[in-house]
Amino acid sequence: MKPAVLTGVHFLDGDSACAEGALAAGCRFFAGYPITPATEIAVRMAERLPEVGGIFIQMEDEIAAMAAILGASCAGTKSMTATSGPGFSLMMENIGLGVTMETPCVVVNVQRAGPSTGLPTLGAQGDMMQARWGSHGHYEIIALAPASPQEMFHQTINAFNLSETYRLPVLIMADEIVGHLSERVVIPEASKIRLRSRPRPRGRKDRFKPYHPGPDGVAPMANAGEGYSVHFTGLTHDERGYPVMTAEAQAEMLSRITGKIRSNLDKIVEVEEYRLEDAEIALISYGISSRSSLAAVDEARRRGIKAGLLRLITVWPFPEKTIRELAKRVKCLITVELNLGQIHLEVQRCAGGIAPALLVGHAGGTAITPEFILQNIMESHEQKSFLKTSA
Amino acid sequence: MSRNRSSKHPLDNLLRIDRIPHIWCSGCGTGTVFSSSLIAIRSTVPDLTKTAMVSGIGCSGRGAGYVNLDSYHTTHGRAIPFATGLKLANPELTVVVFSGDGDLFAIGGNHFLHAARRNMDLTVICVNNFNYGMTGGQAAATTPFLAKTSTTPLGNPEPPFNLPLLAYASGATYVARWTMLHTRDLTQSIAEALSRRGFSFIEVLAPCPTGYGRRNKQRPIDSLKLFQEKSIVKNGADPAEVILDFKQGITLGKFVEYDRPTFLEAYDKICKKAQ
């Protein structure tokens, strides 16, 4: 057997780094379907999983892939799938099943330009709202946005930890550019990587209630074959897991599955601040767009403009508190994203009119250039009245 | 002598008795198929704690909710890929897919084909009641030609699948068809399927008095009488030649049984090179 953690310094593309991150996190089951630009993740997992005693299976479609990783997780194995826009749409129903059954797993979406078949080989960030609301019904989800191959490695581990801790599918909203660019990736020693696993049941097996929450709002999870005779269903269910068709049961279940996220926001949400302490113009960005934003901020500062960047590592749950606080102390917020305004809507909502929330958007297909962002920063800076600009 | 009191039914310890009586209609065949499955599971499986039942959506899909084993009630048509993941992640589990004709062969058709092709080690029990019962009796891929359903009120213009042929052509290594009336043969078939490795498919014809029977002039007893009178047991018959016609005959039996490597056996052998 070869090691799961390839400790050392590598030159890896984002997709490969994501696969290595999954293996380092303990993922031993991958079910996938080929789709540009995520195929490389599947290919790497197909090569590496047999080396570490795991299983790879290419399913007949993305719907099957998502169902299979839920099944594998219910049997106790950390599992993952990877896809892009069209496959992400197909997976939505079963993501909802994962949310309702409270099954840990990781779904990677290496975003490409859409809608529909779009530009299969070119990146975008147009699935961000879909990540939040793509499945039917009301629920909470966790979505991360890595901005480099190194982050693809680390955030995949983070995604597994979050999915196990909070018992739900966690989405990695990468983009084709980050997925296909190659950079230095440092993989630490296995002992230095902190891993989390699902909370385990204690006490008598016959008294175990699969959905009775623990102190942090998350119920311990019994896996198949352990003698707990659990029942998992997509129907609205009570603490025993039995379907109950009442509005009361619905309210209780929704409060549990949303509550476990909303009451742990400070442990889940992660952002990175860059030159934001005295900033007057705050850029808000994530993924590849944050890389261009970094360059734009530096150039703006060189020209005497007090710009800064708030980089979202966790996009969902959205860092509402951070944006609200930021809006109070900056003159203007500019969301930079590779779509025509999705996270921008959230920033606008949270800014609440206290600071103008502008957008540097793009239909997709190539990264937004630092020059274009800088141009927008300078225009905002030169506005006499910020309220004139609108996104 | 009989005593009419709530004594302990022999299958009670395999049922979630706090959920019995179940929701299936009076005369529904699903209950009988479910009962036969539990008898087979109890008599065959070495360790009940390592047995899991996966179902989809529909009346048959509710079966997973009544069995006192690890059970998973998944999305419509996706029981088989879910069961695939479950089995591959823990090959010690005996995984039974208990679902219906609509769930397995319409929306779930693609998954059935591929799991059979891979010879995934699963036992798939299909309760075929010739319609979509849970939603009120719509036409399914198994509804007989000219039959009345709520979406074919003037008669079904489509011919149904020959499920044993479909299963055999996809690569299933055990294919049988019984009716819920033939409880002993059915139980034995399920027991055989559970004891063997590979993709086993058992189609069970069942009455749906509320959905199908009501619209096609079949009272529950009429359906059973048809099963009794029209059935011809032909073990080893060629799946291409089995018929399912309420006038001409219903071929029953164990049609296909052979061994070939399961997905895991092939995968493990191939992956030895990597280790």
Place this chain on the structure above:
Amino acid sequence: MKFWRVPLDTQEIVISRGVVYIVEERCKGCGYCIEYCPRGVLQASERFNAKGYHTPEVKQPDLCVNCHYCEAICPDFAIYSVEVPLQAGAVQTDHSS
């Protein structure tokens, strides 16, 4: 059964006997057990259970041979039979033709 001649081991044949139990609150009155009992042990009763179904009742208890078919065919887990152990040395012959 009409025999051409009486089989030589008739005296030694032991026919099992059974007792039928009905779990009334589970029954949905489908009538399958009544219809398909090979010995005609059951009939529909006049009574209703709590859900309004006519449950079966035993009309010929001595005929039950513990074949378990009612138990097997019942979709509702509402009926089952239990073997009645025979006394040692007792011989039972089947006189029904």
